[in-house]
Amino acid sequence: MRVQVGSVRLFFDVDGPKLVAAGPWMRERPTVVLLHPGPGFDHGVFKEGVGPWLASGTQVLYLDQRGAGRSDSGPPDELRLERWADDVRELCDALGIERPYVLGLGFGAQVALEYATRHPEHPGALILLAPTARIVPERSVAVWERLGGPEAGGAARRFFAERTEMAFVEFIRLCFPLLTTHMEPADLMVRANWRPEVLMSWIHGEGAALDLRPKLGAVHAPTLVLAGEDDAWSPLESVREVVDALPPGTRFHSYANARHSMLTDAPHGYDDLRRFLDDVQVGAA
Numbered sequence: 001m002r003v004q005v006g007s008v009r010l011f012f013d014v015d016g017p018k019l020v021a022a023g024p025w026m027r028e029r030p031t032v033v034l035l036h037p038g039p040g041f042d043h044g045v046f047k048e049g050v051g052p053w054l055a056s057g058t059q060v061l062y063l064d065q066r067g068a069g070r071s072d073s074g075p076p077d078e079l080r081l082e083r084w085a086d087d088v089r090e091l092c093d094a095l096g097i098e099r100p101y102v103l104g105l106g107f108g109a110q111v112a113l114e115y116a117t118r119h120p121e122h123p124g125a126l127i128l129l130a131p132t133a134r135i136v137p138e139r140s141v142a143v144w145e146r147l148g149g150p151e152a153g154g155a156a157r158r159f160f161a162e163r164t165e166m167a168f169v170e171f172i173r174l175c176f177p178l179l180t181t182h183m184e185p186a187d188l189m190v191r192a193n194w195r196p197e198v199l200m201s202w203i204h205g206e207g208a209a210l211d212l213r214p215k216l217g218a219v220h221a222p223t224l225v226l227a228g229e230d231d232a233w234s235p236l237e238s239v240r241e242v243v244d245a246l247p248p249g250t251r252f253h254s255y256a257n258a259r260h261s262m263l264t265d266a267p268h269g270y271d272d273l274r275r276f277l278d279d280v281q282v283g284a285a
Contacts, residue, residue, distance in 0.1 A: 005090045006083070008072035011064040012091070013043065016055040030124060030281065031059045032101045033088060035108030037233075037260075039079070040198030042069030044191050045105070050263055053270060057277070058101070063091065065111065069193045079198060080206050085114035089122055099124030101280070106130050106233055106260060113212055113242070116219045123221040125280045127273065130227055130234035130260055131242045133212040135160075135203070143232035147178045156232070163204045168196060179233060180261040216245035222283070223250045224276040226269055228258030251276060 002009040019026045032054050034046045043062035054060050064071040066087055067079045088111065092100050102123050104112035109131035116123050137160035145153025152174045159171035223246055227239040236254060243252045255266035263269045 002071075003091065003094050005066075005087050005094060006074070007078065008066050008074040010066065010072070010087065010091055011070035012095075013062040015051060015060040015062070016058065018059045029058050030099070030101050031061055031097050032103055032127075033061045033063060033092070033097070035063065035065065035088070035102065035104035035111050036068070037106035037108055038068055038199060039065065039084070039107055039202050040068050040195040041107075042193045044069075044193070045188060049261075050103070050273075054103075061095075061097070061100075063088075064193075065108075067198045068195060073195075073198070076201075079202065081110065081114045081210065082118070084111045085118050088112075088115045089119045092122070101125040101127065101277075103127040104129065104131070106132075110210070110212065113216060113219070116221055116223075117212075117215045120218055120220040125276075126219065126221050126223040127276070128223065128225045128242070129262065130231055130239065131225060132234050132238040133216065133242050133245060134210055134238070135207055136235070136238055137161075139235040139237055140232050143230065143235050144175050144178060147230065147232060148174060152178060160203070163200055168200060175232070178259070179231070180259050181257070181265045182261065213241060213245045216242065217247060219246055222276075222280050223247075224273065225250060225252045226262055226272065227252075227254040228260060228262035228265060229254050229256050230258060231260045231262065233260045 002011050019028055034043060036043050036045055042064050046062055051060050065084055067073040100123060102112045109128040112126055112128060113131060116126055141153050141156045144156040155170040155174040158167040225243050227236055229236050243250055253272045255262050255269055258265035
């Protein structure tokens with residue numbers, strides 16, 4: 001399905017009803033908007049694991065963000081964080097979604113944070129998986145080197161330093177498989193409707209200078225942060241920067257031996273997610 005948002009049509013998919021029968025009444029369930037990593041990746045990363053799990057108790061909306069998957073790219077100068085963040089608000093307005101729970105992974109968590117600072121009264125809750133406020137290459141390189149040795153560390157260093165096809169190919173070959181301990185990276189790559197040029201353009205453009213820390217105090221929504229302690233894309237030190245900059249009351253859990261796919265690597269993280277969702281729904285009642 002596609003909906004017009006600004007200058008583009010965005011692709012989305014939905015799992016689960018908004019209204020369910022509850023005796024003589026109809027009960028409304030919250031809608032969770034999922035923001036994929038990237039940029040340039042697609043929503044397929046959520047179609048196993050957290051998406052189906054969430055659909056047992058909420059309505060789940062999978063989104064291909066602008067310039068990703070089955071969505072339009074639009075003008076190149078609109079492939080920036082503010083526009084991706086405003087797309088979330090405008091998508092919800094177009095579909096009549098109020099007070100969404102917004103879940104982002106990696107880059108998707110950065111989009112969620114920008115959205116929540118630009119539209120602080122709009123989200124009902126934020127779930128941030130492996131969020132960072134800025135890219136600090138040396139932190140990521142150190143983790144990749146620890147997990148994959150000098151060859152992986154060198155590939156990561158070139159990925160952040162060089163905007164070349166060879167640097168990207170070597171990064172995918174040597175570093176991408178180290179982002180998970182349980183998922184099959186080859187299946188994920190083949191299944192994805194990916195636009196690598198969007199990732200490389202952003203990493204070496206806006207992403208290189210990005211720093212969200214000064215604005216994170218503006219977030220009003222209840223927020224949960226989950227992180228893997230062996231995540232090279234979002235090193236634990238960088239995740240803690242986000243938690244420290246968010247308002248008091250932010251919930252934070254990290255998981256030993258877990259990487260960027262922390263809920264797959266550490267399934268007990270679902271217990272923390274369930275408690276957060278239960279508390280948010282009780283608070284909204």
